[in-house]
Amino acid sequence: MTSAPDNAPATPAAERRFKHYWEDFQVGSVREFGQMPVSREAVLDFARQFDPQPFHLDDTAAEASLFGQLSASGWHTCAMTMRMMCDDYLLDAASLGSPGIDQLRWLKPVCPGDILSVRLTVLEARPMNSRPGVGLVRSRWEVLNQHRAPVLTMEGWGMFRRRPDAAPGARIPG
Numbered sequence: 001m002t003s004a005p006d007n008a009p010a011t012p013a014a015e016r017r018f019k020h021y022w023e024d025f026q027v028g029s030v031r032e033f034g035q036m037p038v039s040r041e042a043v044l045d046f047a048r049q050f051d052p053q054p055f056h057l058d059d060t061a062a063e064a065s066l067f068g069q070l071s072a073s074g075w076h077t078c079a080m081t082m083r084m085m086c087d088d089y090l091l092d093a094a095s096l097g098s099p100g101i102d103q104l105r106w107l108k109p110v111c112p113g114d115i116l117s118v119r120l121t122v123l124e125a126r127p128m129n130s131r132p133g134v135g136l137v138r139s140r141w142e143v144l145n146q147h148r149a150p151v152l153t154m155e156g157w158g159m160f161r162r163r164p165d166a167a168p169g170a171r172i173p174g
Helices: 040-050 059-063 074-088
Strands: 030-037 100-106 115-128 131-144 150-161
Touching: 030 074, 040 074, 074 100, 074 115, 074 131, 074 150, 115 150
Parallel strands: none
Antiparallel strands: 030 115, 100 150, 115 131, 131 150
8 A cells, every 4th residue: 555645635636625726826816936956966866767868967978068067857847846836836726637738948957056936827717618617727837046047937737626616607717
């Protein structure tokens, strides 16, 4: 038998009351969150497991690369972003997952010693036509380093349960 991961809800989603439902994601709203330090050990561990390119694993190879120093995999940056999203709002939300990411850009290298945070902007919110109890939220996430410089941007959709007491014709957020 496996145990639930840290911060995972113990109560099944159908029985829980959530802090954030679809109606809480107002179009135009912006929230900033997270403080994710990037350690050398984490960069190397992720690279060994998932992206073993030399500039993610070896200082000499990294110095000779376009990055000029050891850098985190872009996929590691995405994973750290996902963790910050979970810690800030997703684990307290009536989230039903995501149909995907429409855009993803790695703008600057992320290196050991960086501290990442996230800026989330809600771009669009609409009810799901095929499921009246579900709403779609299109968001833009900007990942910033400690100098407030963007290192990653992505846009995509999230699916969230509608508030249980919301009428089918209730107001669309925004």
